[in-house]
Amino acid sequence: MKKYRVELRKLPYFLLVLFAVLVFAMPVALAVLTSxxxxxxxxxxxxxxxxxxxxxxxxxxxxxxxxxHSILNTVMVVVPSVTLIVLCASMSGYAVARYYKESRILMLxxxxxxxxxxxxxxxxxxxxxxxYKTLNLLNTLHGMVFxxxxxxxxxxxxLYVGFVKSIPREIEESAYIxxxxxxxxxxxxxxxxxxxxxATVAALHMIWLWNDFNISVILLQKEAVRxxxxxxxxxxxxxxxxxxxxxxxxxxxxxxxVLCFVFMQxxxxxxxxxxxxxx
Amino acid sequence: MKKGMVVTGAxxxxxxxxxxxxxxxxxxxxxxxxxxxDVITLTWLNHYGxxxxxxxxxxxxxxxxxxxxxxxxxxxTVDADSHKTILQTKLASxxxxxxxxxxxxxxxxxxxxxxxxxxxxDFECLANVDPDLLxxxxxxxxxxxIPVELSGYGVFYNVDIFEEYGLKEPxxxxxxxxxxxxxxxxxxxxxxxxxxxxxxxxxxPRVLYDEVCWHGDGDFWAKLADRSLKFVDSEDFRxxxxxxxxxxxxxxxxxxxxxxxxxxxxxxNGEAAMLVHGSWAVDGITSYNPxxxxxVFPMPVSEDPSEALMIKEPGxxxxxxxxxxxxxxxxxxxxxxxxxxxxxxRVYAEEAHxxxxxPGDYEMLPALSEIMNYPAEQSFSEAGLVRKDSxxxxxxxxxxxxxFMGSSFDVDxxxxxxxxxxxxxxx
Numbered sequence: 266m267k268k269y270r271v272e273l274r275k276l277p278y279f280l281l282v283l284f285a286v287l288v289f290a291m292p293v294a295l296a297v298l299t300s301x302x303x304x305x306x307x308x309x310x311x312x313x314x315x316x317x318x319x320x321x322x323x324x325x326x327x328x329x330x331x332x333x334h335s336i337l338n339t340v341m342v343v344v345p346s347v348t349l350i351v352l353c354a355s356m357s358g359y360a361v362a363r364y365y366k367e368s369r370i371l372m373l374x375x376x377x378x379x380x381x382x383x384x385x386x387x388x389x390x391x392x393x394x395x396x397y398k399t400l401n402l403l404n405t406l407h408g409m410v411f412x413x414x415x416x417x418x419x420x421x422x423x424l425y426v427g428f429v430k431s432i433p434r435e436i437e438e439s440a441y442i443x444x445x446x447x448x449x450x451x452x453x454x455x456x457x458x459x460x461x462x463x464a465t466v467a468a469l470h471m472i473w474l475w476n477d478f479n480i481s482v483i484l485l486q487k488e489a490v491r492x493x494x495x496x497x498x499x500x501x502x503x504x505x506x507x508x509x510x511x512x513x514x515x516x517x518x519x520x521x522x523v524l525c526f527v528f529m530q531x532x533x534x535x536x537x538x539x540x541x542x543x544x
Numbered sequence: 545m546k547k548g549m550v551v552t553g554a555x556x557x558x559x560x561x562x563x564x565x566x567x568x569x570x571x572x573x574x575x576x577x578x579x580x581x582d583v584i585t586l587t588w589l590n591h592y593g594x595x596x597x598x599x600x601x602x603x604x605x606x607x608x609x610x611x612x613x614x615x616x617x618x619x620x621t622v623d624a625d626s627h628k629t630i631l632q633t634k635l636a637s638x639x640x641x642x643x644x645x646x647x648x649x650x651x652x653x654x655x656x657x658x659x660x661x662x663x664x665x666d667f668e669c670l671a672n673v674d675p676d677l678l679x680x681x682x683x684x685x686x687x688x689x690i691p692v693e694l695s696g697y698g699v700f701y702n703v704d705i706f707e708e709y710g711l712k713e714p715x716x717x718x719x720x721x722x723x724x725x726x727x728x729x730x731x732x733x734x735x736x737x738x739x740x741x742x743x744x745x746x747x748x749p750r751v752l753y754d755e756v757c758w759h760g761d762g763d764f765w766a767k768l769a770d771r772s773l774k775f776v777d778s779e780d781f782r783x784x785x786x787x788x789x790x791x792x793x794x795x796x797x798x799x800x801x802x803x804x805x806x807x808x809x810x811x812x813n814g815e816a817a818m819l820v821h822g823s824w825a826v827d828g829i830t831s832y833n834p835x836x837x838x839x840v841f842p843m844p845v846s847e848d849p850s851e852a853l854m855i856k857e858p859g860x861x862x863x864x865x866x867x868x869x870x871x872x873x874x875x876x877x878x879x880x881x882x883x884x885x886x887x888x889x890r891v892y893a894e895e896a897h898x899x900x901x902x903p904g905d906y907e908m909l910p911a912l913s914e915i916m917n918y919p920a921e922q923s924f925s926e927a928g929l930v931r932k933d934s935x936x937x938x939x940x941x942x943x944x945x946x947x948f949m950g951s952s953f954d955v956d957x958x959x960x961x962x963x964x965x966x967x968x969x970x971x
Contacts, residue, residue: 308809308832329595390629394637403639483633486620498623502594504824505831506805 300512307508319509326514330496331488336518338485339492341406343474346413347467350421353414354466355459358425359451363434375426378419386416386479394483404487412484413474421466428462429455464532468525475522493518584875587618589634589641591627596827596896603891608882615875635660640865642876645692647860648931649680652689655863661688662864667877669884672902679928680858689861690884691927693892694899696823696840696915697751697855703837705732705817713841715849717787724794727817735791736816737799738807739945745800746941748820751843752784755853759924766930771970775959782955785944787845789953800949808832826911827897840911842922853924854915858901939965 295312303319326332357374365371393412394403402408432455440450456463478494485491497518500511526533592601598621605617620641622630634640640660646652655661664670665687670678673690681689706712706723709730714720724734738744757780758764767773775781796802796816808825810816812832819825826838842852862883864876882888886904893899893906899916900906908916932940943965947958 304832305812305834308812311806391633391636394633394639398637398639482622482626483630486622486630487618498593498626499595499598499621500593501623502597503591503624504804504822505594505828507595507831508805 296512297516299508300516302509304507304509322509322513323517325507326500326510326517329499329510330493330514332493332496332514332517334489335491335493335496336521338406338490339475339494339518342409342413342492343471345407346410346417346474347470349410349414350417350470351463351467354418354421355425355456355463356451357418357422359429359455361422362426362429363437378422381419382423390483397484402484404485404490406490409481409484409490409492412480413477416480417470417474421470424462424466425459428459432458461532464529468529468533471525472522475518475525582871583614583616584871585616585618586642586872586875586879587620588879589620589622589627589631589644591622591624591645593621593623594827594896597892597898600888600891600896604879604883604888607888608879611882612875612878615878617879642867642872643862643864643879645860646689646863649683649689649928650931650933652681652683652861652863656683656686656688660863660866662866662873662876664688664690664864664880667880669881672884672886674901674903676925677858677901677927681861681863682928689863690880691858691861691901692883692898693859693901694823694916695857695859696899696912696918697747697754697821697857698840698842698915699751699818699820700811700823700825700829700838700840700911701818702811702814703839705814706839713839714844715841715852716844716847717790718847720791720844723818724791728794732814733796733810733816734794734818735796736802736807736810736819737795738802738804738821739795739799739948740801740803740806742938742941742945744804744807744821745945746937747822749784749788749944751820751855752787752845753781754855754926755843755845755851755924756780756784758926758929759853762929765932765936768966769932769936769970771966775962775966776956782959784845785947785955785958788948789955792948792953800945812836823899823912823915826909830897830909838909838911840914842918850922853922854918855924855926856915856918857926859898935969936966939969 298312298314299307300322301318301320302315303321306313306315306319361371361375361378365375397403397408397412400408402411436458437450437454440454445454476494477492481492481495485495493514497511497514500507500514588601590601592598601619601621605619608617609615631641631644635658646655652661661683663686664681667687667690670687670690674694677691677694678687680691681687701713705727709726711723711726712719714723727734737748739748757778760780761767764773764778768775768778792799796810802810807816807819808828809832811819811825811829819829820843823840826840829836829838840854842854844852862880864873864880867873867876884902886902889900889902889904890906893904893908893912897909897912899908899912903916906913940962943958943962947953947961
């Protein structure tokens with residue numbers, strides 16, 4: 266009887282959570298539903314179930330967006346970018362966190378990282394385009410990797426700085442006593458301890474870079490190198506849109522990033538919280 | 545640690561892969577350019593996202609490269625929203641596309657003043673294009689742009705619904721009111737009204753004031769912009785605003801909550817019978833219901849049938865970057881000749897469902913064919929007239945939207961507000 270009363274007390278929370286889940290799940294459910302509807306079905310009702318499952322949207326989406334090639338391009342850009350971001354940002358964050366008191370340059374670098382977070386890409390667009398054109402990096406996947414890494418390092422390093430400060434120096438000092446060099450100390454001792462924040466940085470950037478549109482649309486203008494997000498607009502004309510195909514393509518391209526989020530969500534939350542709170 | 549090294553190795557390999565794939569792409573392109581030593585590469589930047597238009601662009605590329613083996617045509621298609629940003633970035637970075645599309649004559653003036661546009665006046669293809677539409681591409685006596693298409697504005701209606709209730713195309717406002725009343729009596733919403741989007745809302749009042757005010761005075765918008773004419777002093781404009789409001793009871797339950805896509809769907813499934821809009825609506829509605837039978841008539845503006853005019857507006861124009869290299873210009877001339885040929889425009893008319901600027905014997909959607917062949921004396925061609933610039937247009941649309949959104953309408957307040965807003969812009 267007592268147990269029943271406790272559960273009843275929790276009922277408002279349960280209903281609130283259920284409502285929140287519905288609110289957040291509804292757009293995704295609608296997207297999935299729309300992707301299986303023909304245009305006449307869509308005209309009948311936006312939220313109703315289709316008369317029959319219309320797989321033509323998926324076939325059309327795969328064909329018109331050259332799906333597998335675009336996904337390959339996306340992987341070729343995102344995987345190396347995330348790797349470089351984790352490596353470079355962790356080294357940079359480590360250096361700033363450990364030596365900023367001894368070096369004015371590192372102290373300044375910390376501030377530069379923070380300041381650079383305030384600059385939107387639109388301001389950099391024309392200079393970056395000119396530099397890339399001069400260096401023949403336009404419409405190249407490795408050029409895109411450099412750009413994504415460059416624009417992501419600041420935030421990632423910012424996260425690493427907070428996390429590294431939370432690791433006791435004594436562990437490293439023991440290593441130095443045992444004859445470890447500075448780099449070995451970072452690589453063998455500290456870097457493994459950065460696993461939670463590395464997972465956070467990797468997961469966040471995997472999601473962000475996978476969905477990047479602003480940089481890709483400027484730097485990747487040839488069909489052969491376009492990533493999947495750029496291909497999405499093929500379903501939107503100036504006055505008309507093919508929502509069925511657009512949602513089918515979006516759902517297909519969402520799968521890898523959703524899987525990434527599902528497997529790494531605990532690291533995403535933990536990493537940010539630990540890095541932000543401890544000092 | 546071993547595991548970490550393996551992962552790092554795998555990631556490094558994928559990086560090398562990315563570079564290798566790129567190298568392959570670059571090598572392919574370099575091979576094309578050096579094949580004969582003097583291969584010319586043209587770039588066409590466009591925002592043709594629709595499947596039919598993409599098919600047309602692709603067919604141009606294939607025909608062009610098959611005809612001229614020393615020229616490569618690179619197609620760069622971007623979304624309509626990013627088109628201007630990308631174009632301006634490329635122009636500012638000395639990486640101009642060879643040909644690109646611009647909208648109205650006002651755009652041409654701006655880009656021509658900046659020295660970006662080549663003179664196309666001696667291009668042979670001009671002879672194929674509707675001479676009236678060509679006016680839109682002229683700046684300072686030079687032909688710097690050539691319209692690809694024509695857009696029509698009027699009332700698009702469901703022919704089957706009209707036949708079912710014995711309705712005829714109205715030519716006067718009182719006939720239009722009778723049509724609306726009959727439709728309401730039979731449970732059909734007279735107008736699909738996509739007023740949730742400012743651009744889509746603007747099509748509705750636009751047909752009225754363009755047919756009367758702009759048709760009556762080609763400098764109407766220019767005079768309002770330089771403030772030599774005030775909204776409060778224009779009886780014609782006042783009358784048209786009152787006409788817009790006179791039909792508000794036929795706009796359906798949620799006019800300002802209806803998006804452009806919803807309006808197309810409402811038309812496609814027969815919930816609404818008429819839509820005051822641009823000619824692209826025909827393709828949009830038909831895509832939701834391929835069996836629908838759509839007709840078109842000019843929006844009545846008074847009790848005089850001769851005052852109802854079909855509005856014809858030149859659409860996107862192709863412009864050529866102002867190269868000094870004669871070889872590139874010659875190759876571009878050949879490309880223009882191909883694009884503005886009847887054969888090439890057939891794909892544009894029949895697959896992309898557009899009204900091409902090159903007259904010809906095309907199998908088009910009936911409503912589009914009707915607009916294209918509408919008698920000149922019953923049409924109002926807006927080609928070559930001075931338009932509103934985007935600033936004045938935005939202010940006009942937003943102010944009108946706010947005025948018509950409520951449950952009552954004060955025409956004097958609207959006109960005064962418009963004058964105040966235009967005064968601000970003039971200052």
